[in-house]
Amino acid sequence: MSGQTIDVPLERGIPAHLLPPSWKTSVTAWLAEDTPSFDYGGFVVGDAPREATLWGKSAGIIAGRPFFDEVFTQCGCTVEWYAEEGAQLDLSSHGKKQKVATVRGPVRGILLGERVALNTLARCSGIASQSKLLVDKLREAGYEGILAGTRKTTPGFRLVEKYGMLVGGADAHRMDLSTMVMLKDNHVWSRGSITDAVRAAKAVAGFSVKIEVEVQSEDEADEAIAAGADVVMLDNFTGDGVKVAAKSLRQKWQGKKSFLLEVSGGLREDNVGAYVCHDIDIISTSAIHQGVGYVDFSLKIEH
CATH class of the missing domain: 3.90.1170.20 (Quinolinate phosphoribosyl transferase, N-terminal domain)
Known part of the structure; x- marks a missing residue:
């Protein structure tokens, strides 16, 4: 990690x-x-x-x-x-x-x-x-990082749902669009590139707001890290894909850039074990609060 x-x-x-x-x-x-x-x-x-x-x-x-x-x-x-x-x-x-x-x-x-x-x-x-x-399931599997909820909460009831995550020992992730900049695929497509999107976010967010970028491949992760993303989300990777990409990114950028790696996308109690990896800092899911x-x-x- x-x-x-x-x-x-x-x-x-x-x-x-x-x-x-x-x-x-x-x-x-x-x-x-x-x-x-x-x-x-x-x-x-x-x-x-x-x-x-x-x-x-x-x-x-x-x-x-x-x-x-x-x-x-x-x-x-x-x-x-x-x-x-x-x-x-x-x-x-x-x-x-x-x-x-x-x-x-x-x-x-x-x-x-x-x-x-x-x-x-x-x-x-x-x-x-x-x-x-x-x-508890993740700890038993040897994962030492953070389990976080997502923003897929009930309108008007988010505070209660995020509060429940905290009491249960999970991380609340970002509370709203103003808490952290998360550049998802739609942001990148609309702006034109990851590099451009991160540059624009940094221009207005300043030093106090973290910037996270959702990526679909290791190449996109490299671009996000090079652009200065604080958090890189490996979205909809397979368990094996996460382990390979995370290890590669850690080795490639060691001593050059500081960043957090997050994995997300369809993670549930019955499949999250496959994503346990010491190179991943955050596992995020809506399965702890949605439904x-x-x-x-x-x-x-x-x-």
């Missing part, structure tokens, strides 16, 4: 500190979508104080506590947790379900927030669980 990637475990509690001040307005929008006018069910139950238990009902990692908390804060409720962010649900020790938290507040508020909070927690936990599963399963939770009012 290039020596530029370091696997640093994410300390518990840190993910929530990453969230920007604006994220709470998303929660407000979720609640507004779910109750755009009258709360008929709320009229039925009233605002008597009650307690509800959050149960974890399937295997996985708990992720998304800040979003769950904020939903109920905006509904006038409080949440007491019995499991940390990133903790594994242990159904074997607790029967078929595990008590994860207690929500207290006016019954109307509990029911207002119930579905929004559960949906967010279930989705975020599912992504964290799949991320950890793939990270993954949910962790099952339920919220039951005590009676």
Whole structure:
């Protein structure tokens, strides 16, 4: 490997500190979508104080506590947790379900927030669980580099999905088009060449923004490296093709250029092992967040 990637475990509690001040307005929008006018069910139950238990009902990692908390804060409720962010649900020790938290507040508020909070927690936990599963698989195969998610996220829900990746031990990759310049095939074709595209990007991105170039061959990788790309993505290579190209590029440019090598394109749990290579710094995939399963939770009012 290039020596530029370091696997640093994410300390518990840190993910929530990453969230920007604006994220709470998303929660407000979720609640507004779910109750755009009258709360008929709320009229039925009233605002008597009650307690509800959050149960974890399937295997996985708990992720998304800040979003769950904020939903109920905006509904006038409080949440007491019995499991940390990133903790594994242990159904074997607790029967078929595990008590994860207690929500207290006016019954109307509990029911207002119930579905929004559960949906967010279930989705975020599912992504964290799949991320950890793939990270563990890669570590078992001897890979020491970074597993990263992609930008193939749900519009309006990216922050939650990227947060789940981090809790699961994966890298969030770039958050948006402004975070890093990624020159894909369409950019190169539109500009005319990799060299021209990188030169144009450097002219406006300055020293603080990394430039990544997607390539389809070793020759294109050489052009990207020569042009000054910080990251070169080997896209849609075969496992053997990645190993050959990565080794060749490392040897060819050793002591001349500093760059990271990324591999991407159709990588999943059942085929990623073939791409494990010490010359690759980053393995990126949408398989840890796109179309993954949910962790099952339920919220039951005590009676």
